Amino acid sequence: MVQDIAKAAGLDKAEKTVEALTDFLTGIDAEPEPYVKLAEAATANRRALIVEYLQFVADLGNPLCIVIDEYELLETSAREFLRVLMRRKPESCRLLILVNSEREPPSDWRGAMVPAIKAANGDVHSIPELGRDEIARWHEDVIGRAADASTVDDLIQRSRGGRPAYLAELLYAVLSGRGAPRVPDFDELQAARRRSLTPAAHLLGDLMSLLPGDVAVPRTFLEAVADVASIDSRSAIDELYGASLIRHVGHRTRFVHSSYAISWLSGIGVRRRDELKEVWYKAFEHAGFTSGELTGGLLSLVAPRLVERQSGENIAKLATSLAEHGAQDDSLLLLTTSWRAAPGAETLSSGVIEHALQAARLQLDLGRYAAVHEPLRAVELQASAGTPLRNAADLLRMKLALRLNRYGLVWSLSDKLIRQAPSAADVQLERELILNTALRDVMDEDGVRASTERLRTLLAHADEAGQAAIYRSLARSLAKTGDVAEAVRLASEGLEMANAQGDARSIGNAHLALGEALRHARDEHTALAHYHQAIDFGSATGNRDSELWSWLGEASAHLQSGDIAQAETSLRVARSLVEDPTFEHPLETAHVALIGALADVLSGNVVDDDAVLGRYRRLGIGWPESYLRETRDKGSLPHALPI
Structure with missing residues (x-):
């Protein structure tokens, strides 16, 4: 079954992920445990297979309900x-998300998740505080007799305003x-x-009380912690559980509240x-500092000691492993602890500078553009011009400028890297890929042509992943400059390479x-099939940029085919993505407005050009100014929309 799901997801060659999901779904008794193997699978592949599995279950006519408890405790990747x-x-699937919106520090629930739920036509409900009548009824249900007004007043006061967890106690x-006649x-x-606990259970509770918030610790690891403290873990855990102080959530254990x-x-x-x-x-x-044990908020307990006692290389490897397993916040915590723990800006070692660079790169990947500057600035202050670290920092700054569509800075940093690292093939490849994208953004056709020639030269020095990236970039560039046949050929080869990897x-x-190459070749029907695949993969793997550009491409293909209604449907999804308050998309937002304006022009509606342009x-x-004008003059799109 899993092989069929993997094939449907286009991932039948992702053997490790398929094996992990098979063990997880069948409940096989394997070593390591199935959930550990699944956590160690590639994040992108794991997500794609899970999404395809849910669809598989639904297609069989099964009811599906996904319940997410305690949203505020989820890691960034989750x-x-x-x-x-x-x-x-x-x-047919129902998604129910539960959150404590009052917990400190606050999560991104109100700023990010609520707008996303509403954009998806979902509902958000708040549970009101318990009133006097509800508290009185609860008292009667538990105690067996009615509560008078003074008892209700006392309960409200001692439960911090009627909070259920305190009322229950x-x-x-x-x-x-235990508390009669006074409520304790x-x-x-x-x-x-x-005080009623045995010393062993009390010590285990002491250890667990250090866990931040409502963090749950894997039970097997809690037993390992107990072993270090010379505690009989089984009896101590059983005693705490029997006293209703802890509870088990899946394979993890946490305090009841x-x-x-x-x-x-x-x-x-x-x-x-x-x-x-x-x-x-x-x-x-x-445990060997395995990332599987460090995730879930546990890292904060040991991060300072890790930074103090482990080598910079080990810190970097562990942070990379954490990020690859979806624990980006834990990875950032470790890296930030490292570079901020240095005694002063003038004494940062090369390893610590690497950690700051790694943190900046991860913040950029997460779309937290404002958070990139502090660690990146630390690198720029320390790394000498022309060194590998400074070149890496300049590339990251260049990529950030591209994401924010600050093209003047892109050109400036590109020129600097040409001067500073002319013979570093890896630097020049990444620089050229970023530059090529920026040139396509502004539709500098001469610049794009020159860049494509440089990319062809760099192709011989690139590894497999670099070659695949070059093929994709060449295909999209050639499509814009009119060599659509070559663009389609290169894009097809690039897809074959990606499938093989x-x-x-x-x-x-x-x-x-x-999809882009085919749309520019005016084969919109085939292009739509590839856009649909790209949307599936982009959304399933969390590749937000790819998904957004795929929706824009799909809307453009529908518009080129004359299907305005379908174009507007695709555009609505793209609009919901660019309006997400947690991301910044200046160029994509402009493209959404342009496609909408073109649809209005073709429908005979009045368009405010200045607002769009x-x-x-x-x-x-x-x-876009000449393209919009030509569309209005001709009553149809003059050529493939060059976004």
């Missing part, structure tokens, strides 16, 4: 994949007689429960906390390049 599921889930304390203070109640951990930790001094953190560090050390992200990008003028791009 939140990104959740937004993917909102767009890619089967139509208070009511069951009254029921057991919450911290007093928790302290009394701790964050308030339990907060109350517990408040009774532990600073020196003792440091001793307990050393226990956690030794447990991670014994088996990476879902590259396959999606290759479908996009072929103003965005392009601010970016220094002039071709």
Whole structure:
């Protein structure tokens, strides 16, 4: 079954991911455990297969409901994949997301997720606070007798305004007689429960109280931590569980409520906390600092010790592994702890500078453009001109300028890198790929032609991944300069290369390049099939840029075919993506407005040209003005839309 799903997803060559998903779905007793193998599979491939699996289940007529509990605790990659599921889930599938919007520090729920839910025509509901009547009924249900007004007042006061978690503790304390006749203070109640524990269970609770927020720790790793502390883990865990202090969530264990951990930790001094953190560090050390154990918020316990005791190379490898497994926030925490922990800007080692560069690159990949500047600036202040580190920083700054459509800075940095690293083939390849994209953006045809010739020269020095990237870039460039037959040939070869490599992200990008080449060749029907594939791969792998450009290409292909209604349907999806408040898309936003204006012109509607063209003028791009005018004069598109 999984092989069929993989083939449908175009990933039948992704053997490791297929094996991991097979073990996970069949529940096979394997080593390592199936969920560990699945976590270690390529993120892009894993996402694509999960999406295809959900569709497979739905196509069999099965009801599907996905429940996401505690959204605020999800890592960045999980939140990104959740937004993917909102767009890619089967139509019959229901997605229910639960969140505590009051938890500190606040998550991106209000700023990012709520707008995304509304854009997908979803509903957002808030659960109101319990009123006096509800509290009185709860009291009667638990205690067995009605509560008078003074009892309700007391419960509200002691439960911090009627919060359910505190009310539950208070009511069951009254029921057991522990607090009668006075309802106990919450911290007093928790302290009394701790005093009743055996030393082993108390020590394990001390260790768990260091976990941030409501973080859950893998049970097998919790047992390893207990071993380091010379605790009988099984009896200690059973005792804490029997006392209703902890609960098991899948294969992880956590406190029943964050308030339990907060109350517990408040009774532990600073020196003792440091001793307990050393226990956690030794447990991670014994586990070999595997990224699977460090994810889920546990890294904050040991990050300072890791930075202090591990080599810069090991820190970089671990951060890379964390990011590859989807724990981008943990990876950033480790890298940021490293480069900020250095005693001063003038004493940063090359390894620490690498960590700052790695952090900046990851922030860029996550679309957090404002957060790129601080670590990138640290690199620029330290790395000497012409060194590999400074060249890498300049390439990253160049890529950031491209993402923000600041083309003057792109040209300037490109010239600088030509001067500083003329013989560094890897630097010149990445520089040329970024430059080529920028030249296509502004439709500098002479510049694009010159860039394509340089890319052909660099092809001989590139590895397989670099060659595939060059083929995609050449195809999209040649399509814009009119050599559509060669563009289609190169894009087709690029797709074959990507399929052979088996990476879902590259396959999606290759479908996009072929779709662009075919659309410029005016084979819109075939182009649409590849755009659809690119959208599937882009959304399933979280490749936001590829997905967005694919929707823009699909809208353009429909418009070129005269299907205005379908063009507007595709455009609505593209618009929802560019309006996501967590990302910045100046050029793509302008393209959305232009395609919409062209659809209006072809439908005979009035268009405010200045409102549409103003965005392009601010970016220094002039071709849309003549294209819009020619469309109005002819009553049809003059040629393939050159976005």
